[in-house]
Amino acid sequence: MIFKKNRIIHSKDKKPILYDVYYNETEKPQPIVIFCHGYKGYKDWGAWHLVAEALGEEGFCFVKFNFSHNGGTMENPIDFPDLEAFAENNFSLELDDLDRVLKEIEKGNDNFPKKISTISLIGHSRGGGIVLIKAEEDTRISKVVTWASVSDFKARFQEDTDEFKTWKETGVTHVENSRTKQMLPHNFQFYKDFKENENRFSIHRAVKNLKIPQLIVHGIDDPTVSLKEAKAIHSWNPESKLEIINGADHVFNAKHPWDKATLPNQLKTVVERTIEFLK
Numbered sequence: 001m002i003f004k005k006n007r008i009i010h011s012k013d014k015k016p017i018l019y020d021v022y023y024n025e026t027e028k029p030q031p032i033v034i035f036c037h038g039y040k041g042y043k044d045w046g047a048w049h050l051v052a053e054a055l056g057e058e059g060f061c062f063v064k065f066n067f068s069h070n071g072g073t074m075e076n077p078i079d080f081p082d083l084e085a086f087a088e089n090n091f092s093l094e095l096d097d098l099d100r101v102l103k104e105i106e107k108g109n110d111n112f113p114k115k116i117s118t119i120s121l122i123g124h125s126r127g128g129g130i131v132l133i134k135a136e137e138d139t140r141i142s143k144v145v146t147w148a149s150v151s152d153f154k155a156r157f158q159e160d161t162d163e164f165k166t167w168k169e170t171g172v173t174h175v176e177n178s179r180t181k182q183m184l185p186h187n188f189q190f191y192k193d194f195k196e197n198e199n200r201f202s203i204h205r206a207v208k209n210l211k212i213p214q215l216i217v218h219g220i221d222d223p224t225v226s227l228k229e230a231k232a233i234h235s236w237n238p239e240s241k242l243e244i245i246n247g248a249d250h251v252f253n254a255k256h257p258w259d260k261a262t263l264p265n266q267l268k269t270v271v272e273r274t275i276e277f278l279k
Contacts, residue, residue, distance in 0.1 A: 001022060001023070001024055001053065001056050001057070002021070002022070002023055002024065002025055003020070003021070003022050004020065004021040004111045005020050006018055006019075006020065006074075006077065007019050007020070007021065007111050008074065009065075009100055009101065009104050011100055014068065014096075014100070015068035015069060015085060016068065016074060017065055017066065017067075017068050017097055017100060017101065018043070018065060018066045018072070018074060018077050019043070019063055019064065019065035019066075019101065019104075019111075020043055020049075020052065020063070020064050020065070021061065021062070021063050021111050021112060022052040022053060022055070022056035022061070022062045023056050023060070023061035023062065023112075023113055024056060024057065024059065025113070026059070026113075027115075028115070028117075029113075029115035029116055029117035030059065030060065030061045030113040030115065030116060030117060031059070031060050031061070031116075031117050031118045031119075031120065031278065032060070032061045032063060032105060032112075032116055032118070032119045032120070033055055033060045033061070033062050033063065033119075033120050033121075033122060033278065034063045034064075034065075034098070034101055034102070034105075034119065034120070034121050034122070035048070035051070035052070035062065035063065035064040035065075035122045035123075035124075035127075036065075036067075036094075036098060036121065036122070036123040036124070036127030036128075036130050036131050037064070037066070037067070037070070037124060037125075037127050038123075038124045038125025038126040038127045038128070038148075039125060039126040040071075040080075040175075040177055040184070041070070041124065041125065041126075041127065042066050042070055042072055042077060042078060043064040043065055043066050043077070044077060044078050045078075045256050046251060046254040046255055046256040046257070046258040047254040047258040047260075047263055047264070047267060048064060050258070050261075050262070050263050051263070051267070051271055052064055054263070054268075054271045054275070055271070055274075055275065058275050058279070060275075060278065061112065061113050061116070063101065063105070063112075065097070065101055067089065067093070067094050067097050068085070068093065068097050069085040069086060069088055069089035069090075069093050069094075070085075070086065070089065071083060071085060071086035071089075071184065079180055080177060080180060080182055080184060083182070083184065083185055086184055086185065086186075087172065087185040087186060087187045088187060088189065089186075089190065090189065090190045090193035090194070091129075091130070091133075091153065091193065091194060091197070091201050092193050092197060094130050095130060095133060095134055098121075098130060098131075098134050099134075099138075102119065102138070102140055105119065106140075118142040118143070119140055119141055119142060120141065120142055120143040120144065120145065120278055121134060121135055121141055121143075121144050121145065122144075122145040122146075122147065122274065123144075123145075123146050123147070123149060124146075124147045124148060124149075124251075125147075125148050125149065125150060125224070125225060125250065126150055127149075128146035128147065128148065128149020128150060129149060129150050129151075129153055129201075129203045131144055131145075131146065132144060132146060132149070132203050132206045132207055132210070132214075132233075133200065133201065133203065133206045135206070135210060135212060135214075136205075136206035136207070136209050136210050136211075137200075137206070141212060142212055142213075143212055143213045143214075143215075143277070143278060144210070144212060144213075144214050144215075145214075145215040145216075145217065145274050145277065145278070146214075146215070146216050146217065146230075146233070147217045147218075147252070147270060147274075148217070148218055148219060148222055148224070148225050148230075148250050148251070148252070149203075149216065149218075149225065149229065149230065149233065150203070150225055150229060151203055151204070151229035151230075151232045151233050152203060152204070152229070152232075153194060153201050153202075153203065154194070154198070154201075154202075157191055157194065167186075167188055167191070168188060168191075171187060171188045172185050172186065172187050172188065173185070173186050173188075174186070179256065203233070204232075204236055207233055207236040207237045207240075208236050208237065210237050210239075210240075213239075213241075213277070214237055214239070214240035214241070215240070215241045215243065215273070215274065215277040216230050216233050216234050216240055216241065216242045216243070217230075217243045217245065217270050217273060217274065218230035218242075218243075218244055218245065218248075219244075219245045219247075219248025219249050219250060219252055219266065220244050220245060220246050220247065220248060221247060221248060221249050222248070222249055222250045223249060223250060224249075224250035225250060227244065230242060230244070241277065243270075243273045245266050245269055245270060246266075247265075247266055248266035248267075248269075248270075249266075251267075252264065252266040252267035252269075252270050253265070253266040253267060254267050
């Protein structure tokens with residue numbers, strides 16, 4: 001398998017994007033799958049490399065990348081050394097990052113297969129919301145898959161709480177990263193950006209208007225994003241396919257670091273159902 005790690009997309013006046021590519025060489029045009037990580041996520045988390053290899057073996061070119069403001073750096077893409085960038089992240093930036101990845105693939109370089117057939121998106125958790133919005137507004141996308149996706153960005157701001165009022169007054173709020181024990185900052189611009197683009201960032205609106213095949217995968221025991229959210233997404237597009245994974249948590253029973261050579265059974269099932277759908 002051809003494996004290109006930590007390649008960089010440079011754009012004028014924008015933070016660079018780090019990405020990985022996995023595929024098997026063939027003369028035939030290859031379908032591309034772009035994977036978007038979730039909140040506090042990154043491309044090198046847990047078992048995502050095994051997911052990439054599994055799709056690569058099935059004839060896909062699998063691309064995973066770090067959102068430019070996810071808190072990682074080019075030198076340290078796994079931890080969160082760049083808290084200033086993390087504080088300035090928002091949904092507009094993440095959608096723009098995904099667009100930059102798409103443009104890089106379209107432009108073509110030595111990191112990608114010579115011939116490309118279709119482009120599909122997979123998003124995990126918050127990344128699920130991002131790929132649903134992008135899939136609805138971008139004709140380059142042929143299929144969209146969400147794993148443990150959120151269904152509503154607005155609800156997560158909890159606008160009627162004291163914490164939200166304090167955030168508005170002080171301009172910054174913090175969330176603990178359970179793995180690194182860092183207090184990760186969010187500047188109030190995150191909410192302002194959402195309000196300015198509220199219609200665009202409505203997952204409900206995007207899903208209702210989807211014109212391409214859609215797969216929704218969710219763990220039955222997800223403690224982070226309720227199964228109800230997957231059912232809501234499914235209800236907005238009756239043409240969509242819903243797969244509920246028994247015994248699966250928010251990350252389908254993987255963890256970080258993942259030092260085993262095989263996927264956990266639940267994530268293996270997710271990958272198998274995803275490959276069936278994409279084929």
